[in-house]
Amino acid sequence: MHNSSLKALSIVGALLIASLFSPAVLSKGVYQSGPEFIAQTFAPQQPQAKALWLTPEIRQRAESILDRQVPGLRVRYHILDNKSAWILEEIGKEMPITIGVVVTDHKITEVKILAYRESRGGEVRYPAYTAQYRGASLQSNNRLDQSIDGITGATLSVWAVNKVAGLALYYHSQVVEQAVATN
Amino acid sequence: MKITKSIVFNLRWHRRIGLSLFFMVIFLSISGFALNHSPDLKLSKVKLTSSWLLSWYGLPPTKQQGYNIADNWLYNRGTDQLFFNDKTVSHCPSPMLAAAATKQLVVALCSGTLVMLTPDGQLIESFNQVQGLPLDSQKVGSDDENIYLITSTDTMLLNTFNLSLSKIENPSKLVINSVAATRVPPGLINEENQEGISLETLILDLHSGRFFGNAGVIFVDIVGLLMCILALTGLWAWVNHQRLRKQKRL
Numbered sequence: 303m304h305n306s307s308l309k310a311l312s313i314v315g316a317l318l319i320a321s322l323f324s325p326a327v328l329s330k331g332v333y334q335s336g337p338e339f340i341a342q343t344f345a346p347q348q349p350q351a352k353a354l355w356l357t358p359e360i361r362q363r364a365e366s367i368l369d370r371q372v373p374g375l376r377v378r379y380h381i382l383d384n385k386s387a388w389i390l391e392e393i394g395k396e397m398p399i400t401i402g403v404v405v406t407d408h409k410i411t412e413v414k415i416l417a418y419r420e421s422r423g424g425e426v427r428y429p430a431y432t433a434q435y436r437g438a439s440l441q442s443n444n445r446l447d448q449s450i451d452g453i454t455g456a457t458l459s460v461w462a463v464n465k466v467a468g469l470a471l472y473y474h475s476q477v478v479e480q481a482v483a484t485n
Numbered sequence: 486m487k488i489t490k491s492i493v494f495n496l497r498w499h500r501r502i503g504l505s506l507f508f509m510v511i512f513l514s515i516s517g518f519a520l521n522h523s524p525d526l527k528l529s530k531v532k533l534t535s536s537w538l539l540s541w542y543g544l545p546p547t548k549q550q551g552y553n554i555a556d557n558w559l560y561n562r563g564t565d566q567l568f569f570n571d572k573t574v575s576h577c578p579s580p581m582l583a584a585a586a587t588k589q590l591v592v593a594l595c596s597g598t599l600v601m602l603t604p605d606g607q608l609i610e611s612f613n614q615v616q617g618l619p620l621d622s623q624k625v626g627s628d629d630e631n632i633y634l635i636t637s638t639d640t641m642l643l644n645t646f647n648l649s650l651s652k653i654e655n656p657s658k659l660v661i662n663s664v665a666a667t668r669v670p671p672g673l674i675n676e677e678n679q680e681g682i683s684l685e686t687l688i689l690d691l692h693s694g695r696f697f698g699n700a701g702v703i704f705v706d707i708v709g710l711l712m713c714i715l716a717l718t719g720l721w722a723w724v725n726h727q728r729l730r731k732q733k734r735l
Contacts, residue, residue: 336616351647
């Protein structure tokens with residue numbers, strides 16, 4: 303009799319141990335470095351990094367998109383013709399998520415999670431999720447014009463990616479505006 | 486006979502597990518109760534500053550080391566925040582490794598992050614390993630115009646505008662100044678910035694086992710597992726007891 307109960311206990315134990323190694327728990331990591339992301343985005347060319355200086359107006363809009371203060375005086379980006387790439391960070395729950403965003407002609411062409419440091423919610427890095435941002439542009443109310451399906455258990459990470467996608471679109475528009483003004 | 490054997494086996498293990506968990510169950514219950522009522526008990530307001538506790542948590546002792554650049558102090562107090570005098574300016578993972586300055590720029594090298602500030606302490610931007618900072622960055626130095634990044638093998642010139650790094654072929658020919666770490670004047674550090682561990686954090690870390698690192702977490706996991714087994718053996722004892730009573734009635 304007790305053999306069967308021991309069997310049941312060992313199954314429960316195995317399930318508990320297996321849950322510790324589930325993908326959700328093991329979602330931390332650096333998936334691609336910034337330089338690799340830039341090289342891949344613009345291959346075979348390699349544009350130099352440029353900086354967008356945050357004027358009070360740009361900072362104000364950026365803060366309303368992120369719904370928090372924006373630190374720093376400038377933001378780095380790479381641009382070639384009408385395509386720009388941004389590596390931005392936003393906190394999901396407690397730790398910053400490093401996100402690469404490529405914008406072409408005011409529309410997102412790629413979103414990639416470069417580093418995810420939270421213990422849960424790393425599903426946002428899956429291509430099936432990030433593909434939803436393709437073609438999205440920014441509306442005047444700071445929201446994307448496409449609806450993005452959330453992920454259960456990763457709400458804060460989803461919000462963080464949405465904000466960063468919106469911010470990259472806004473920064474891109476400012477870069478284009480400045481280029482037009484200069485010309 | 487079979488039921489009796491099962492009862493003896495089950496109760497033997499129930500007793501053994503119960504006895505081995507005696508102290509842990511009491512401790513986890515009390516600490517769980519304290520955490521559950523933490524806001525009422527104001528545990529987060531109680532700051533513990535014992536030196537052994539601070540050193541256990543990897544926080545700096547009261548003698549804070551920092552970098553004095555043009556009469557401004559740059560330090561990170563063992564936390565992940567960079568201070569410019571008494572203000573927090575940026576995220577800066579501990580430990581802080583070095584600082585340097587030119588006329589236009591102040592640079593702090595933390596673990597895996599380089600932070601650039603204006604001479605009056607405004608954050609310009611930060612640059613981390615994901616963004617291309619070499620993994621083995623050890624030091625920063627400067628001459629009047631340039632910032633140099635020193636890794637375990639190379640000395641590199643940092644282009645502070647586009648953040649590109651170019652290797653210096655003959656660094657011995659350069660005069661690279663570095664700032665030595667010295668003690669931050671105690672009066673500079675705000676009471677609010679004074680390091681301490683809240684009683685809530687301590688109890689939470691003890692409750693979860695994190696206080697003893699990964700081994701502690703695994704230990705508490707095992708305790709949790711044993712508590713489940715204890716509940717199951719308790720339930721099994723009750724089932725066996727019912728079956729025995731039924732058998733006796735027959």
